Amino acid sequence: xxxxxxxxxxxxxxxxxxxxxxxxxxxxxxxxxxxxxxxxxxxxxxxxxxxxxxxxxxxxxxxxxxxxxxxxxxxxxxxxxxxxxxxxxxxxxxxxxxxxxxxxxxxxxxxx
Numbered sequence: 001x002x003x004x005x006x007x008x009x010x011x012x013x014x015x016x017x018x019x020x021x022x023x024x025x026x027x028x029x030x031x032x033x034x035x036x037x038x039x040x041x042x043x044x045x046x047x048x049x050x051x052x053x054x055x056x057x058x059x060x061x062x063x064x065x066x067x068x069x070x071x072x073x074x075x076x077x078x079x080x081x082x083x084x085x086x087x088x089x090x091x092x093x094x095x096x097x098x099x100x101x102x103x104x105x106x107x108x109x110x111x112x
Contacts (some may be wrong), residue, residue: 013061020054
């Protein structure tokens with residue numbers, strides 16, 4: 001993969017992930033705050049789900065550059081277990097970041 005192709009992939013995935021994060025931020029702003037806590041669970045849950053999807057999009061871009069064969073032709077959102085196995089081979093620190101995002105943004109929604 002050439003540097004130009006890598007830059008195009010980075011730009012495309014980064015812009016898409018940032019668009020999701022902006023949507024998550026806009027949604028969270030609708031939740032309202034009382035004493036440093038958000039008051040509407042619905043908007044917090046929705047914002048967390050959108051932010052989690054942003055993390056997955058960014059991760060897909062990362063994997064597309066590091067191990068293009070791992071995502072060869074996959075057009076749908078990828079299972080968390082597959083991403084964890086793939087990151088075990090590529091980058092353990094990024095795996096830790098993924099697990100943290102998964103615990104906070106995805107599984108954490110169960111406790112709201």
